[in-house]
Amino acid sequence: MQETPALDAFAALDIRMGTIVSAEPFPEARKPAYKLTIAFGEPFGVKHSSAQLTSRYSSAGLAGKQIVAVVNFPPKRIAGFPGEVLVLGVPDESGQTVLLIPETRVPNGVRVY
DSSP states (O other): OOOOOOHHHHHTSOEEEEEEEEEEEOTTSSSOOEEEEEEOOTTTOEEEEEEOOTTTOOHHHHTTOEEEEEOOSOOEEETTEEEOSEEOEEEOTTSOEEEOOOSSOOOTTOBOO
């Protein structure tokens, strides 16, 4: 078990809902991945991320899917691609990423609490 963080550590994360606009192949990545374009609504707009989702999701199946992402980490370049947000998921029994998605559609940009 990990050390128990202060509640302030969670409160420092800005976790928001967004909708994937497009998922394009990312052949430059070391492991199979997609380049994601994600709409977060105002005031966040459209952000980009990459994610290793190719084993569970098709690019067409990702378009329109709502996801959960951390929006206040510093940008990170992955194989030359600017990742602006961290899309959240959990591993399934074989270690493949399963996206965290809302049970019901909610407005883009709402904060997770």
